Amino acid sequence: MGRKKTKNYYWTEDTEKGIIRYNSTDRPEVKNKIYQDHLEYPFFKLTENIINTFKFSYFDDSFQDVQNECISFLVLNMHKYDHTKGSKAFSYFSVVIKNYLILNNNANYKKLKTHASLDNARQLHTQQVNEDANIFIEESIEYFEDKIPHMFNKHNDRVIAYAIVDLMKIRENIEDFNKKALYILLREMTNVETAKITKVLNIMRKHMKSLHNNFYTKGSINQFSKLNKFL
Numbered sequence: 163m164g165r166k167k168t169k170n171y172y173w174t175e176d177t178e179k180g181i182i183r184y185n186s187t188d189r190p191e192v193k194n195k196i197y198q199d200h201l202e203y204p205f206f207k208l209t210e211n212i213i214n215t216f217k218f219s220y221f222d223d224s225f226q227d228v229q230n231e232c233i234s235f236l237v238l239n240m241h242k243y244d245h246t247k248g249s250k251a252f253s254y255f256s257v258v259i260k261n262y263l264i265l266n267n268n269a270n271y272k273k274l275k276t277h278a279s280l281d282n283a284r285q286l287h288t289q290q291v292n293e294d295a296n297i298f299i300e301e302s303i304e305y306f307e308d309k310i311p312h313m314f315n316k317h318n319d320r321v322i323a324y325a326i327v328d329l330m331k332i333r334e335n336i337e338d339f340n341k342k343a344l345y346i347l348l349r350e351m352t353n354v355e356t357a358k359i360t361k362v363l364n365i366m367r368k369h370m371k372s373l374h375n376n377f378y379t380k381g382s383i384n385q386f387s388k389l390n391k392f393l
Contacts, residue, residue, distance in 0.1 A: 172207040173252045181251045205233050212259050235262050301383040303330050322362040325351040
């Protein structure tokens, strides 16, 4: 029977000795030579295997970028390994890389969670704004239907005002219409000229402004507010 291969065949006794020699010299050219000849490939395989084994999910960078960061972290922290304490360099640096990846993975997860919370908050805020706007329009419709007879003395003005209210009721179907298109709709519905439509719209806008203030300060439109201050 052939000899069973070990999983870390790339990391040999020569690698262990290379790290000790690397840490024992202060000469940059010697360090570079030792790293290139004895450590570069083992570090490459160690980081590759750990990243593939633990499947860290929250890294935005590519596999290659994450691996390069891990290798750089190992090289920068190689001096912290003390072979006199009895631990093998392979075990020591395996733990170093796993901890590095776990810390960064958790930090990225928190970032993603924060962004998700902000997105949810924005979505909820937008939903609330839309709901409030819809309630405001519905209460405004009730208000005008009740008050139009008192707001306008002329029959044609009341016809225009009620036509505007009818458009408010079907706003979902006409929200993409521009101002010109709405004027055309109102002329077709009332058979009156644009100037008279504008006059009625301006009066109703004054009411809408006051109703809007009441709604967002008191939570509802005051159905019994006096109208003569607008007229």
